[in-house]
Amino acid sequence: xxATKKARMPAQGGYALFLAPGMLLCTAVIxxxxxxxxxxxxxxxxxxxxxxxxxxxxxxxLLHDQNFWASxxxxxxxxxxxxxxxxxxxxxxxxxLFDYVAKRFGPRMAAFLRSSFYLPQVLPVAVTGVVWGWxxxxxYGALNTVLNKVGLHSLxxxxxxxxHYALPTVMFTLAWAQIGYPLVMFMAGLQRVDPELYExxxxxxxxxxxxxLRVSVPLIRPEIYVVVVTTTIATLKxxxxxxxxxxxxxxxxxxxxxxxxxxxxxxxxxxxxxSAISTVLTAMIVILAVVFLRVQARNQKTEKP
Amino acid sequence: xxxxxxxxxxxxxxxFLLVAINAVKxxxxxxxxxxxxxxxxxxxxxxxxxxxxxxxxxxxxxxxxISLGAAVIGVVLSTLNAYAIGIGRLxxxxxxxxxxxxxxxxxxxxxxxxxxxxxKSMNLYDTRTSLIIVFGVIHSAFGAYLLSSVYGEFxxxxxxxxxxxxxxxxxxLWHVVIPISRSTLTVLFTxxxxxxxxxxxFPLVFLVSNSKQTVPVALGxxxxxxxxxxxxxxxxxxLGILPAVLFFLIFQRTISRGITSGALK
Numbered sequence: 277x278x279a280t281k282k283a284r285m286p287a288q289g290g291y292a293l294f295l296a297p298g299m300l301l302c303t304a305v306i307x308x309x310x311x312x313x314x315x316x317x318x319x320x321x322x323x324x325x326x327x328x329x330x331x332x333x334x335x336x337x338l339l340h341d342q343n344f345w346a347s348x349x350x351x352x353x354x355x356x357x358x359x360x361x362x363x364x365x366x367x368x369x370x371x372x373l374f375d376y377v378a379k380r381f382g383p384r385m386a387a388f389l390r391s392s393f394y395l396p397q398v399l400p401v402a403v404t405g406v407v408w409g410w411x412x413x414x415x416y417g418a419l420n421t422v423l424n425k426v427g428l429h430s431l432x433x434x435x436x437x438x439x440h441y442a443l444p445t446v447m448f449t450l451a452w453a454q455i456g457y458p459l460v461m462f463m464a465g466l467q468r469v470d471p472e473l474y475e476x477x478x479x480x481x482x483x484x485x486x487x488x489l490r491v492s493v494p495l496i497r498p499e500i501y502v503v504v505v506t507t508t509i510a511t512l513k514x515x516x517x518x519x520x521x522x523x524x525x526x527x528x529x530x531x532x533x534x535x536x537x538x539x540x541x542x543x544x545x546x547x548x549x550x551s552a553i554s555t556v557l558t559a560m561i562v563i564l565a566v567v568f569l570r571v572q573a574r575n576q577k578t579e580k581p
Numbered sequence: 582x583x584x585x586x587x588x589x590x591x592x593x594x595x596x597f598l599l600v601a602i603n604a605v606k607x608x609x610x611x612x613x614x615x616x617x618x619x620x621x622x623x624x625x626x627x628x629x630x631x632x633x634x635x636x637x638x639x640x641x642x643x644x645x646x647i648s649l650g651a652a653v654i655g656v657v658l659s660t661l662n663a664y665a666i667g668i669g670r671l672x673x674x675x676x677x678x679x680x681x682x683x684x685x686x687x688x689x690x691x692x693x694x695x696x697x698x699x700x701k702s703m704n705l706y707d708t709r710t711s712l713i714i715v716f717g718v719i720h721s722a723f724g725a726y727l728l729s730s731v732y733g734e735f736x737x738x739x740x741x742x743x744x745x746x747x748x749x750x751x752x753x754l755w756h757v758v759i760p761i762s763r764s765t766l767t768v769l770f771t772x773x774x775x776x777x778x779x780x781x782x783f784p785l786v787f788l789v790s791n792s793k794q795t796v797p798v799a800l801g802x803x804x805x806x807x808x809x810x811x812x813x814x815x816x817x818x819x820l821g822i823l824p825a826v827l828f829f830l831i832f833q834r835t836i837s838r839g840i841t842s843g844a845l846k
Contacts, residue, residue, distance in 0.1 A: 291668070291670075293665075298721060301714070301718045305715055310692060313694060316695075376582060389586055391833075395594065399821070400796070402797035403796075405804065406817060407596050407597075409804050410818055411599060416811040418599050421616050509686055512688070513688045516782065516797070537690040541697075557688050569682075
């Protein structure tokens, strides 16, 4: 009571009251669980019974756990499929759709193509997993059935069940799902660009390639930046596709940190260890986000004349 | 060039087409003609089988109720927070914005176990309510961040005029701020709804009984069981795809406005 009275006192008063429900719920759903997980990461706990304080033991155990290292190595490789490849393809596609298709065949054709590429993005990731799980099934899946029918038996593989093929196969499905997002962002960015800049470049004798590299790419740098940041963070958090497609296997060939934490929480009743994995992942994501924000702030400063 | 692009687009859409043509075949048709042959007739038995086995109508209802509830709570909390921060210009708003930003990037694994434990001890485990609250609050962190910057540039004359007319904070919010920012709020609502619909991790952890599960969880769990024939599997995929595509078509304009105004996953 006294707190709300105090907040009403200053001239700007009355507004603090509007913050109360949101902050109360944020405390209950975000702040307290966040702190609790960090605390639990220093204990041995099975989810029931008393917590045993073990200090840094979970973290030292992580350093010697090859599953932990495998999960982060896999994330590093997955960044290729979720960040680098989609951004490059998205850039090329956006430039072609904006500069060539929209001008030669009308904006409706460009919009149609953009929507086609974007469609995988609207699906729940678990549903994407179901679709690909069926197509890639070694016994009755569409891919192997087709390969066998046309006589290419040697190309048919156990796509998700063979440790050599599982990660590349998962990467392919991720890249497929991801391309639409940078494409839509970059096309929106290109719309922002002043057409006069292109005309000026053309007058200066710049070819299509030069215009793309010297005019388009630098001008949509903010969009490229946002895409790279958000997809990198999304890669670190990846869970649903892995759960549905491979369960992290075979072995640990497609294991990722979030799935590794999930297994420790709910299958191995190793809540303390799961919390340590989650906390390391969280620290990495927050550090990455802070670094990105800093770089962005600096870029904005230097861009202003 | 256009031909190349059309072929590329067709390749991206190929999984959808495969699912659609094989969902309406009989298993024997699949065995003889393979996945690329067109169905001889519309066989809906795979779809009906899966619908009944998964109680799919109920899954749709669960997904709809949870998404709607979370979107409403998310928009209400975002608006209240942003009103205080963006228009009220509270002291310490910088720290609050940083908090919302961090809350936004947190992986769900960092929150899940204490929430799971709390839900169990409060008899909210395995309820739709628990998910509505959790998602509503998590989304509101994003909404508060985005809306605060929108409200920070709200025309002051309108606020001054309202206060000259004797409107209090609440009346100003309801009669001036909300009507003017309605289009931004619509974008937020749409995104919160679709994000919740697509969620997998929290629903997987929180909803154990079949009668409470959402569409993605029901499909994801059935996938692992390997007890369905090929046409039933593609039927299940088709039923999972349809609602998402429907939302996309209905909200297409709102979505593209949202994606590009920074409403990112």
